[in-house]
Amino acid sequence: VLCIILKAATFGPVPRIVWEQEEIPLTRFNVEGVFNYSSLLLSENEDILYVGAREVIFAVKSTNIAEKTREAYWKVTDEKSEGCARKGKSKQTECFNFIRVLQPLSEDTLYVCGTYAFQPTCDHLDLNSFQLLGKHEDGKGRCPFDPAHSYTSVMVDGELYSATSNNFLGSEPIIFRHSQQSQLRTEYAVPWLNEPNFVFADVIRAPQNNPDGDDDKIYFFFTEVSVEFDFLSKLLIPRVARVCKGDQGGQRTLQKKWTSFLKAKLICHSPENNFFFNVINDVFILKSPDLKEPVIYGVFTSHLNNVGLSAVCTYNVSAVENVFATGKYMQSATVEQSHTKWVRYNGEVPKPRPGACINNEVRALNYTGSLNLPDKTLQFVKDHPLIEDSVYPIGQKPKLMIRNVAFTQIVVDRVTALDGVTYDVMFLSTDQGKLHKAVNHDSEMRIIEEIVLFPNMEPVQTLVLTTKQRKRYIYAGSSTGVVQSPVAFCDQFTSCVECIMTRDPYCAWNSLQSSCVNIVDEKSSGRPLIQALNGDISRCPDSVAQGTEKTMVYTLKPGSMVELNCIHKSELASLVWTFNNKELSDNNPRYRLLHKGILLFNVSEVDTGTYQCLFQENVMGNMISWLIISYIVELERIPPPLLSTTRW
Amino acid sequence: VLCIILKAATFGPVPRIVWEQEEIPLTRFNVEGVFNYSSLLLSENEDILYVGAREVIFAVKSTNIAEKTREAYWKVTDEKSEGCARKGKSKQTECFNFIRVLQPLSEDTLYVCGTYAFQPTCDHLDLNSFQLLGKHEDGKGRCPFDPAHSYTSVMVDGELYSATSNNFLGSEPIIFRHSQQSQLRTEYAVPWLNEPNFVFADVIRAPQNNPDGDDDKIYFFFTEVSVEFDFLSKLLIPRVARVCKGDQGGQRTLQKKWTSFLKAKLICHSPENNFFFNVINDVFILKSPDLKEPVIYGVFTSHLNNVGLSAVCTYNVSAVENVFATGKYMQSATVEQSHTKWVRYNGEVPKPRPGACINNEVRALNYTGSLNLPDKTLQFVKDHPLIEDSVYPIGQKPKLMIRNVAFTQIVVDRVTALDGVTYDVMFLSTDQGKLHKAVNHDSEMRIIEEIVLFPNMEPVQTLVLTTKQRKRYIYAGSSTGVVQSPVAFCDQFTSCVECIMTRDPYCAWNSLQSSCVNIVDEKSSGRPLIQALNGDISRCPDSVAQGTEKTMVYTLKPGSMVELNCIHKSELASLVWTFNNKELSDNNPRYRLLHKGILLFNVSEVDTGTYQCLFQENVMGNMISWLIISYIVELERIPPPLLSTTRW
Known part of the structure; x- marks a missing residue:
């Protein structure tokens, strides 16, 4: 059993410090009777955190989320709830309005959508009155019917890009753009989306005044059932897909459908030990003016031989762009009349390149928009949305791998240390209500601390980070509430x-x-x-070197017992006791070494002296020692036995 | 960290008892300067264990392997060793004669083959003189060139069936029959064998006087690179292959090649948690007159996300037979001019069924042997040796799964308990020199004990079991020696x-x-x-109920300290202390509960009385308690203080 413990502990970094919730100042927000705090939207200008929960939207102070400033309830009518129940759904758990979309529409309006008892509905929330405008738009394609189904969305220049399921059963996946001008969607076909589980969407802006006149791009991240691989059971595969902002659909082919939908697989694989991470759980795209290009951070787990492995892989946006711009397409082929196999397409590719955004090169060919792209190009991309080339992670392997933890969400902060070096600090939430803070320092990945955010081990569902330069916080949403945590506990x-x-x-x-x-x-x-x-x-x-100031003096009766404590927080440090400057070994009938102290038995003259508790911790190959506390143990002066009877 | 320990410990059964080597009577055999005791052959009639090591064959007493009775050295000549070194192999580690085949040829002859400095060579060992007859046969196909390459063999009616690599590089795999009459081999082609790692071979006899006149069959077990599955990297797959004993090869097609070589994949998969075990390490075929049919025991690990999972899956021989007799064939097809994909063959299958043994049904069609099988059948089996259907394990899932252990070898014993029920006891060796003894009792798999066979955590390479009804032993070979262990330590x-x-x-x-x-x-x-x-x-x-006999009396000085021991071997039991029949809780300044005892501090009048150590162990849902030891603690009668000074 010992060997099991050792092996488990030596895989991946161990959090150096574990903060239990009573040790640190976390701020909490929850309202009785309200559940599923699954949508968080931060307004940094106003210092407000908007919280979308089941049947209600709250505004709370982002500097102190315990302070609720506004609330807007949005309940389903009894009639709707009854109808939902008649369709076989649970009135107690499902036939509610779960808020799933919470996006800024304008300075004083939020765009909100909810499952609305399996009839997805969208509305506008006026931020001045904090009232819903009662628009009651059909929310199909923007919000799932079923609160259990996956969803993600991003608002880009007033247009909502969403990815979710488009029907009651959840069997029809969709990536959708909702806008006044041009609604676009994915083709409902296996090659486009095959039982996807959507986790994240974001926009990557084209560089301003870029010479190739490229378009802004919207990226979607999901796990889906692979068509290109075969195994004994369905093989899941993580994907990145992208569409172009300027896409207007095709004229005849792909009418009101994306002409720029391409997808590729994301590789998160550790070649050393053949660990495949084929399920993506969340993505954070780190954008910063001082970065050459945005960096995609993905958290992964595995569904093959999953014994609780998690990993973080990072990707350069240019690596993804490159796969879409130059990768080979895949095509399906029928083998022996009955089997469909996907293989690399080696034939001629039409021009302009199918799925490419309209840039100067395409414009030079006289195609000014997707509506006048040639049918050949459109038909090709309709049949070949999958690129064969893979997107490989930076460094060709995971940045972090860890065992017995399932990471659910990720946010990444950048901090410039006093030495002028900028560190990317990863905050990783788990399915057990915890938050890991990890940083890469001199190519050594360390988990500085683990924070117990939620006491009941509930999964963290949403993670948001303030990026303001003042006090920085992490906000985490779960089914029972929201927690605000500082980024550090210095x-x-x-x-x-x-x-x-x-x-x-x-x-x-x-x-x-x-x-x-x-x-x-x-x-x-x-x-x-x-x-x-x-x-x-x-x-x-x-x-x-200069000695510690903590010294305690114990004056003891002979024959008595005493426990000298040595409290520490580091899980990586080991403890060494010295007695009169000589190290104490493990086995001795006079004392027993404890996890956080030492026990002296039957104290006599030979035990008097100075006990010191030292810490030892390995830092980048160097063993660093420091003194925590000193104890001076002395004996009470014993009067001669005759006198003792009179004193007692 | 605690949660890591718990999770790791709760996966799969934990050995109830761990026997360190100094605790139990194990017998060892090794000769100084001799390494790689990799071939063991038991002669139960003579009570002899033959041991093939590097450059030597020993005979030792099977009842006491420490007693060596004979030895025959078979060293490579200096010239051969030099030649081997010139080809780039290591003179210190590789250019020796590693004995790889040790099979009974007749009552007084063994057939032995060795790598012979990368020139595999076979000879006959006369058991009367214990001398090699100096035949110096070419051992190609029977024994690998390289000691690092896989090999297995079985002697059937004086003919040696072997599976290994057939060339210096180890790139040409082969399954071979060596006999005077008819040497047969596999076709050197990817569909037949694709980078296989051979682990086991055995014969399955046709039932005597069977009405369908079926042939004896030789089974081979190996892991190879899958052709039918696609993934990001090479996918390994466990296989069973079989040939018929009566096979004589074809007349024109498949001349001197197997006409009866078919293979199929072995499934060892846990559907509950999606664990795939795709590497087979060893097989034991349990044959017993009281079994309806032989049962195949396979030990598996995984090369996908392998964090130290091992499993045992069992298969009915009839399930394997059925796949070969009725399964669909696979065929390769070219897709889009350049890709080869393997899919089910749906066309017409020639008659007699390709790869089938010659039985009465085939004979009725006037085919009396493989030599006169029609070309169509032979050409088909040459191109379609792989069956699409899978061999599923008994119960559709592993019999045993365990974490942080890599099983290397297996033998299975049958023992009829006093209740008349017969139990199949699995002995599983590990890559860390240990042996697990596991038994299935009322559909609960238990590991009764773990035995530390080799102190240096070296992998166990061979495992042999005596099947005689007298004293039963397990023999285990490693690179440093052989260990003999009784099957139980009652x-x-x-x-x-x-x-x-x-x-x-x-x-x-x-x-x-x-x-x-x-x-x-x-x-x-x-x-x-x-x-x-x-x-x-x-x-x-x-x-x-009737009380224990172990009672100890401790008479202590007031104020002194004492440790009461309670030694136990069970890793599954927990320990409960009572004081004057009341259970002692964990937290008390007067005592401290230890892993295998209790520590009493500063003993006074209130501490006197009876301390009892009880064990609690969960057996099939019932908590069973029993008393291990009782301690009576009393105080020394204290004389008045004045007298005490005179006594000391």
């Missing part, structure tokens, strides 16, 4: 050594105030801040 | 309760002798043996 560390050893790019030691502070929160210029992400504790004024 | 249990609670079908309590005995070793008739595989300890004369 002030939990009361000594410089602890502050340095957390090796958190957010945290630095303020030696004037003697406190561990978040460098993002602090106006840090000119302050005497100490940060050493390599764990160089010698930079601390109170480092081991 | 005599390690000194009380009836322990003997019953091991729930080992081999073990029963002899209440006259007051000892736990192996019922197979004992002439058990008439003896008062107690066995209760359901853990009914009430049948014991010394059961909990």
Whole structure:
């Protein structure tokens, strides 16, 4: 059994610190009787977090989500609920209005859609009155019928791009654009979408004034049943698909359908140990002016031999673009009259390239928009939406792999440490209500901390990050509520050594105030801040070399027993006890080493002296030691036996 | 971290008892300077175990393998060794004669083959003189060139059936029959064998006087690269192949090749959690007169997301026969000029059925042997050796799944317990030098014990079982030696309760002798043996109800400390302490509960009384408790303080 424990523990990084919820200041929001806080929308200008839950939309303060400012209930009528129940759905759990779309439409309007008792409906929410305008639009294609079905959406220039299921049964998947001018959708056919599970959508803008006159692109991420692979059972495969913003559909072929829908597989594979991560759970696209290009962060699990492996793979947007721009198409072929197999298409490809956005090159061929693309190109892309080439991750392997954890959501923050290096900090939520904070430092992936967000181990369903330069927070939604967590817990560390050893790019030691502070929160210029992400504790004024200030004196009766505590937070550190500067070994009848202390039995003269508790932690191959606490153990002076009877 | 431990521990059964090597009587055989004890052959008539190692064959007593009776060295000449080194192989590790085939040829001759410095060579070993006859036959096809390459063989009626690689590079796989009359081999082509890793071969005899006049069949088990499945990387698949003993090859087509070579995939899949075991490591075919038909036991691991999962799947021989007799063939087809895909063949199948053995039905069509089978049938089987239908395991799922263990070898013993029920006991060796003994009892799979065979965690390479009705042993070979282990360790249990609670079908309590005995070793008739595989300890004369005999009295000085031990072997039991018949809870400053005992601090009058250590173990849903040991703790009578000084 011991070997099982060791093996499990040595796979992937272990969170260095685990914060139980009572240890740290988390802010919570939930309203009694309201469930399924599944849609979060942050308005950074107004410092408001909009929360879409079951049958209600809330506005809460983003700096303190416990403060609710507005609410708008949007319940299904009894009649609708009855009708839903008659169709065999549960009145207790399903026939409600689950808010699934919550997108900014204009400065003072939100676009909201809900499942509305299996009749998806959309409306406008006026932010001044915080009232729904009662538009009662048909929400088909924008919002699923069934709260259990997958959905994702993104608002781009006032047009809603959504991916979900388009019918009551959930059997018809769709990627849809809702706009006044031109509604477009996917073809309902296996080659386009094959039992997809949509997880994320976002827009990638073309560079401004780009010489090739390229279009903005909307990316969709999902897992679907593979057509190109065969195995003993259905093989799932993670995909990225994209459409062009300027797409207007075709004139005859692909009328009101995407002419620019292409998809490819995302590879998240560890060649070393042959781990395949073939289920994508969430995506975050990191965009920053100081990045050469946006970076796609995906969290993956596996449905093959899944014993709780999770991974993060990252992709350059240019790698995806490249696959769509130059990759080979796949085509289906009938083999021996009865079997359909998908193979690479080696024939001639029509021009303009099927599925390509309208750019200057296409315009030069006299095609000004998708409506006047040639039928040949359109027919080809209709039959060949799948690209054979794969999108490979940066570094050709996962950035992070971990065992016995199922990651559900991801957000990524960028923080520039005091050494001027910018770190991408990943916040990864789990299906057990936890949040992992991971950072890559000198090509070593570390999990700085694990935060217990939800006490009941419920899955985290949504994760949102403030990107403002002031106080930064993570917001997490689950079925029972929303939690607000700071991005770092620097002030939990009361000594410089602890502050340095957390090796958190957010945290630095303020030696004037003697406190561990978040460098993002602090106006840090000119302050005497100490940060050493390599764990160089010698930079601390109170480092081991100079001795610790924590010393306790115990005066004991002979023969008595005492437990000396040595409390620590690091799961990576090991504890060493010294007695009068000599290390104490494990086996001794006079004492017993405990997980967080030492027990002295039957104390006598030989046991008196100084006990010191040291920590040892391996930092990038170096063993770093520091003193946590010193105890001085002395004996009560014993009076001669004759006197003792009189004293007692 | 705790949750990691729990999850890992709750997957699959945990061995109830772990025997370290110093605890149990294992017999070892190894000779200094000799390595790679990879071939074991048991002669039950002579009580001899033949051991093929690197450059030597030994004969040892099977009842005590430490007793070597004969040895025959078979070293490569210096010249051969030099030549091998010149071809780029290592003189230190590879250019030796690794014995790979050790098969009985006649009563006083063994057929032996070795790699012979990458020039496989066979010879006859005369058992009277224990000398090689110096035949120096070319061993190609019978023995690999490279000691790292896979091999298996079986001797059937004086003919050697072998599966290995047929060339220096190891790139040409072969299944071969070596005989005076008719040497046969596989076609060297991907559809026949595609990078196989051979693990086992055995003969399945046709029933005597069977009405359909069927032939004996030789089965081969291996893992190979799948042609029928597509994935991101090469997909391995476990296979069973078979040939007929009467095969003589074809006249024109398939001349000197198997006309009866067919193969199919073996499924070892857990539908519940989608675990695929696609690598087969070893097979044992359980044959017994009281079995309706032989049962194939396979041990599997996975090469997809392999985090140390192992499984045992079992197959009825009739299920395999049925797939070969009635399954659809697969055929390769070219798709779009360049891709080869394998699909089910739906066309007409020639008669007699391609690949079938010559039985009465075929003979009735006037085909008396493979030599006069029609060309059409032969050409078809040459192109279609792969059957599309799969061989499914008994119960449609693995018999045993376990995590963090890689099983390497398996043997299965049958033992009839005192209740008359016959149990199939699986002995599974691991890549870490251990042996697991597992038994299925009332559809609950239990691992009775784990035995540490080799101290250095070296992989177990060969496993052999005596099937004689007297003392039964397991023999295990590794690169450093051979270990002999009894099939059970009943005599390690000194009380009836322990003997019953091991729930080992081999073990029963002899209440006259007051000892736990192996019922197979004992002439058990008439003896008062107690066995209760359901853990009914009430049948014991010394059961909990009647109190235990182990009681210890501790007389202590006031204020002193004492550790009361409670030693147990069961990893499944938990320990409960009572004090004066009241259960002791976990948290108390007066004592500390330890893993195998209790620590009393600062003993005073209130601590005196009876401490009892009970075991609790869940047996098929019932919590069974029994008393291990009682301690009576008393205080020394304290003389008045004045006297005490004079006494010391």
